Amino acid sequence: MFAPALPPKFHDWFAARGWEIHPHQEEMMARSHEPSLLLIAPTGGGKTLAGFLPTLAELSAGGHEGLHTLYVSPLKALAADIRRNLSTPISEMGLPIRVEDRTGDTPSSRKRRQRADPPHILLTTPESLALMTSYEDAARTFAGLRRIVVDEIHALAESKRGDQLWLAMARLQRLSPEMRRVGLSATVEDPGAIAHLLARHPDPCPILQADPGPDPEIRMLETEARPPWSGGGGAYAIPAILDEVRRHRTTLIFHNTRAQAEIFFHNLWLANEDGLPIGIHHGSLDREQRERVEAAMVQGRLRAVVCTGSLDLGIDWGDVDLVIQVGAPKNVKRLVQRIGRANHRYNAPSKALLVPANRFEVVECVAALEAVKEHDLDGEPRGPGPRDVLCQHILATACAGPFDADALFDEVKTAGAYSGLGRAQFDDCLEYCATGGYALRAYDRWQRLMQDTEGRWHLRDPRAAQLIRMNLGTIHDSDKLKVRMRFGGGRPLGEVEEHFAAQLNRGDTFLIGGRIVRYEGLKEMVVEVTRASVRKPKIAVFSGTKFATSTQLSHRILRMFQQENWPGLPRHTAEWLALQREISALPQPGRLLVESFPFEGREQLCLYGFAGRNAQQTLGLILTKRMEEMGLAPLGFVSSDYATLIWGLEAVTDPAPLLDRAALHDGLDRWLAGNAVMKRTFRVAAHIAQLLQRNAPQARKSGRQATFSSDILYDTLVKYDPDHLLLNITREEAMRGLVDFGRIEEMLARVEGRIDVVRLDRVTPLAAPLFLEVGKVPVEGMGRERLVEEEAERLMAEAGLS
Incomplete structure (x- = not known):
């Protein structure tokens, strides 16, 4: 295959606009024949046009029937924006090219037409692409596909949406072996890792680095x-x-x-x-x-x-x-x-x-x-492709028609994230999709796949395809409820989390879209509000997601602490750190600083782990349970990105036994076993793997209904099938995501038992802000029981009783 030269009309179009083609755009043209190519170019560097120039050049002469190029982006709005931008060169050069987008907002009639008569360029999202590959006519729709362009590939690589996309690309490659892959990004901390995901494994993916331009x-x-x-x-x-x-x-x-x-x-x-x-x-x-x-x-x-x-x-x-x-x-x-x-x-x-x-x-x-x-980007390795996404992919594959398990396994292995997948792991996923697993195989609703006389797998009931398609996707925000104005036609304002709405009482005011509204009630799973004339809301706003400081930034901060002084810091902050060093110590790389001091009649223990908010929170939960078992009477804790502060009735003189790695693992296992974190994580995995399905032809389940169903299933599997595939997936997800135990293990490996214990008689400068943190977690146990007993004795003594 030869790389197309840029036609003269393209050069004329650039010249008419006073533009010059950038070197990386020229090189993308020259290398457009390569099976895969990752372009890393600065924002504003024309990387999207660089990705499309080979397509426009190939299509400019006409003659190609059907779909030529797929463009995949993380955002629906980005796909629509690209369509607008492409229309300019196509119309001004008179190119015989039809461009359309296909997202969740596209009307169903247009989606059906796009499958039968696809445009030359189709702009879409991972979810819509997965849906298209699940239809029986996918082979015809994608027969002429020559290129796939993945924009903002770094954003997709960080989530399960990317894993869904890599599997869909493996399917497309089988349907159209000549398809070439292009990835575009401006910010990649590990280009090799992204290239591994983009390539058709085991073929390597070359990387084109554009001139990064001036520093910001x-x-x-x-x-x-x-x-x-x-x-x-x-x-x-x-x-x-x-x-x-x-x-x-x-x-x-x-x-x-x-x-x-x-x-x-x-x-x-x-x-x-x-x-x-x-x-x-x-x-x-x-x-x-x-x-x-x-x-x-x-x-x-x-x-x-x-x-x-x-x-x-x-x-x-x-x-x-x-x-x-x-x-x-x-x-x-x-x-x-x-x-x-x-x-x-x-x-x-x-x-x-x-x-x-x-x-x-x-x-x-x-x-x-x-x-x-220093151009030092950060990022956490994602690990192998998640199996709940693979389960969903197997079910979607069955929707498209019968498949051979060996062929599908070989196909999945060509997706970079799944290149290390073992056959036993694949078979576990296939068995789950077929029967639901050991504890659920007696229920018809989970008997979804069966083999024909030739050994091929297919849907047991073809009518199940509709339900599977309606629930494709990996985006799982916390359960949301629509917010609408009660009057004036019920104008929509947005969404709030269901647990936030459950806390509201009639008359409560909160913020949404920059306006203060008054909660009037819940009607048919919609939060109804009216305008409020107050200047300050009673309840600020729904919660949203909190980010944790990356490992790289945490390490940089620890290195900064070792400076003799801090000319780069404002004076007030430098003086604060100097006072901490004078009164106690500053945390060091490779060591764990633990402070112990009394405050307001309670013993305080502060551990500067610099492991990120989720991990520090998990550390607080496990350590307080350990302290309870050791008779140290903890009363509560609070965490930030850099430290965990625990208060209780007994001083901790030697924290080393609390931080024993095996004991922490055991404490985590016992804590997770009965914790809502596991049930919440299970619910997400169950929806992705389609053990549970939120969307149905009749109506969508509410979050509360779905929670009830998933909680029952979780308890059932824990009791009767503790090695069930989804329970194993749940544990992996909880460890990696919500509780971030890997960051705790990284911290323990970093310090290797080197713990600096400082006993003081007052609060230290670095610990003081922790007392002002929100999100304090009380501990119910012997500490609170002792307080109740002491208060009862004091009251009885005042009353003259013994």
């Missing part, structure tokens, strides 16, 4: 007010942020959670005396509201947008010339991606400001600035 202009925002000791809102910096908004055309103000974005937007709007046009954008808002904000941004009608990760990825948002990150970024790669939203042009430096939300985040922001300057 990034610094910490200077404010008159000092950051507070705790909290994550950044409200203290609003006057300084408004000054920056006035000085720039369009500013994106990123937050790490939807809750923080809502609260900040509300406070920013109250302080916006100039009436600057400011919007808010996050994933829980109604789609129409998000689209209105996006359109206003493209048209340059907004001076600022308060947002979350919903605007992280590569949509060109017009005249954005400043990015502000409120709160420590927690992850260098995420910060670089967000910085790239500003000055979205090739070889133009991005401009960004960091705003630490509290005093400790000042240190973390400086560490992140240094990492960006």
Whole structure:
């Protein structure tokens, strides 16, 4: 196969616009014949056009029937944006090319037509692609497929959506052996790992690195007010942020959670005396509201947008010339991606400001600035392809028609994430899909696959295909309820978590979409609200997801602590660290600092593990249980990204026995066995593997109904089939994700028993902010029983009784 030359009309089109083709775009043309190719190019470097130029050149002469190129992106909005952008060169050069997108928002009639008469270029998402491969006519739909372009591949590689995509690509490769693979990204910490996922295993995938362009202009925002000791809102910096908004055309103000974005937007709007046009954008808002904000941004009608990760990825948002990150970024790669939203042009430096939300985040922001300057991206290895996604893929394959198990196993092994899959693991998944597993094989609803006389597997009941297709996908947010205005036609505002709605009483006020609303009631699984005239909500907002500081950033902070002084830190923060070193000690790399001191009649134990919020929380849960068993009477704990503070009635003089690795593993096992974390993790895996199905032709189950069903199933399997595939998957997922026990093990391996115990007579400077943290967890046990007994004795003594 020969690489197509760029036709003269393309050169003329570039020249007419005063553009020059970039070197990496030329090289993508020259190497377009390669089976796979990963392009890493800076934001604004034209990487999407680089991915499409070979397609446009190949199709420009006409003659290709049916689908030629699939474009896959993580966002529906990105697919729609690319369609708009492609229409310009196609129409201006008069190219005979039809481009369409296909997402969850595409009408069913168009989806059916696209299968029978696909466009030359189809823009889609992993979920829609998986659905297309599940139909009987998939072989005909994809017969002419020549290229697949995966945009923002780094974002997909971090989640199960990517695993679903790699399996779909393996299927496409079998249906169309000549298909070539292209991956596009601006931020990749480990290009080799991404290339492994993109390649058709075991074929290697070459990597094309474009000129990264100038370094971004990034610094910490200077404010008159000092950051507070705790909290994550950044409200203290609003006057300084408004000054920056006035000085720039369009500013994106990123937050790490939807809750923080809502609260900040509300406070920013109250302080916006100039009436600057400011919007808010996050994933829980109604789609129409998000689209209105996006359109206003493209048209340059907004001076600022308060947002979350919903605007992280590569949509060109017009005249954005400043990015502000409120709160420590927690992850260098995420910060670089967000910085790239500003000055979205090739070889133009991005401009960004960091705003630490509290005093400790000042240190973390400086560490992140240094990492960006050194081009040192972070990332956690994902491990092998998850088996719940594989189970879903097997069921989707059966929907498309009978299959041979040996052939499917060989096909799955060509997907990079599953290249190490063993045959026994595959057979376990196949057996689960066929029967539901040992404890469930007697129930008809889980008897879904059977073999024919030729040994091929197929659906036991063809009618099951509809239900399987309706539940394809790996996105599983916490259960959400729609929020609508009670009057005025029931205008939708967005979504809130079901557990948040359950806490509301009639008359409670909360924030959504930057407005304060009053809760009126729940009607047919919809939260009904009315406008509220108050200036401050009673309940701030739904929770949202919290990020944990990456391992790399944690290590950088520990290295910073070893400096003799800190000229790069503000004076107030440097003095705080110096005081900690004088009174106690600063944590060191390769050692674990543990402080012990009394405070307000309780004994305090502070462990500076720097393992991230989830792991520190898990450490608190396990250690307090261990302390309870050892008679140390713990009363509660609180965790941050860098430390866990435990309080109780007895001083801990030697923490080493508490931190024994085998004992921690045993404590985790016993804690997980009866904990809601496992049931919640099981519920997610059960939905992905389609043991449970949320969507049905009749109606969608509520979160509460689904929870009840999954809890019963979980208890049943634990009792009668403890080695069930989904229980094994659940344990793996809980260890890796929600409880992040791997970070605890990394910490223990790092310190290798080197524990520095410091006993003091008062609170230390580094521990003090932990007392202001929210999310304190009480411990029910002997400590509280002793307090009750002591209080009872005191009261009886005062009454003259013994």
